[in-house]
Amino acid sequence: MSDQLVHIEGAPRPPMDPREIARIAVNLAAVCAVGALVLGGVFMATDRYQTAARLAGERAAVSSMLALPADARVLEVRQFLDPARREVVYRARPYGDAAAPVRQMVFTLEGRLVASDPAAPAAEPVGLTSLGRLFVATMNGEPGGFVIEGETRGYKNRIRFFVALDTAFTVQGVRVIEHEEDPGLGAETATTAFQGQFVGRGADRIAAIDVTRDPMPEDWRTALGGLATTPSRTWIGQHADLIAREAPKPIYAVTGATISSRAVTRGVRTTVDHFRRRWALLAPQLGGHS
């Protein structure tokens, strides 16, 4: 095949005069221009639906991870870093309600409240670094749990994931939302068999969590399979003994994908750690808001 790629029988090989070079340049430029037009058109036709599909997927993930009833209310908190002023900006509003007023809180990196504005401008702040989002669920006026968005550097590209915690900061679920890992290898970190291992572990366990390449015990694998169909709260109750046995141990890496497994585990650890510190600041401010 390589022979045919390099050489075509009878292909003309004229000397490269400037007109020939110009023709080639025009030919390539035309192909690229047509390609750009086609892709631009497809993008414009699909972007709206793609964004809507992504938002719907995220919404479904948030409510299923916390097993929220239909009447539960969710507060979305966008977190930003302002590197120039060494401040962290939090912008909270009811999830999916673009018309609702935004409550904005600004803290210094040391955790001192600088400003709190219950009706901040709706426009997103410009020039700040996004630190991901945080979802706070309330049921019957009581906090029902949290879903925190995190990001980590995977084997090929960034991996974006959600971590769900109950009010005692016990993990209710980990879900990889977006990744580009290899199918059959790193992509397996997005399966229940891997993600489920975090469920039922407390924040203190997560803070010290590590990864092992040991094979996963068969009974633990079977139990994790049940997470696909059972809400995590019920599942934790059903498998209390197994969780007590496995929780002090490291996370079992996906076979052939230790780097991706480490990346997700490290990401979950950092995300939970940051959340605990930020929530200690935010909770008094948000009390009574949602």
Place this chain on the structure above:
Amino acid sequence: MSDTSRPPGALQLLLNGILAENPVFRLALSLCPAVAVTTTVMNGFILGVAVLAVQVLSSVTVAIVRGLIHPRVRIPVYTIIIAIWVSAIDMTLAAFTPALYAQVGLYIKLIVAFAIIISRLEVFASRQPLVPSFWDGAGMGLGFMLALVVIGAFRELLGNGSLAGIPLVHGKPLLFFALPAGGFFSIALLMAFFNRIERAVSGDARRPASSGGHHG
């Protein structure tokens, strides 16, 4: 096939891609994805369908515009055409079938770099009219898909003791076959088996095991 004046018929072109010039077992092309992705039947099938779509669309496009492509830059142009189709399919699936895209999205992007597609454009679609190019693309895509499904079934059965996700044997009989190294052995064993069958059918023992092509 080197006879460019009279292209063969549709059925012959389809069978050519599936058997005589099967991309994986005969041409030994695109072995990297064939090894990486075929840990299960379903993975192989999904990638196979995606390749079939991109191969047919790219072959048809090249067959239509082949008169306009400057011969010196034909390879970059083929690559752009493949990339356009892959990106368009990627965006469309993400927008309208998010559930399917969650499973298929990763495979789609891989296809830009598949040697089998660009080689069919160079060897066939750039020299043949629209209709035969369509059938050649369809045959090659089907051949690739069938090969991936067979390899996936072999590896899933031996490595995981299941078939298409349905457990058949308790535990993992030979986990080795689900791992990357096992993938090479699986393809080698199946390629040998494939050669054996074809020799028995055609009675031709002189053909080489494979053309030892370039891989990607």
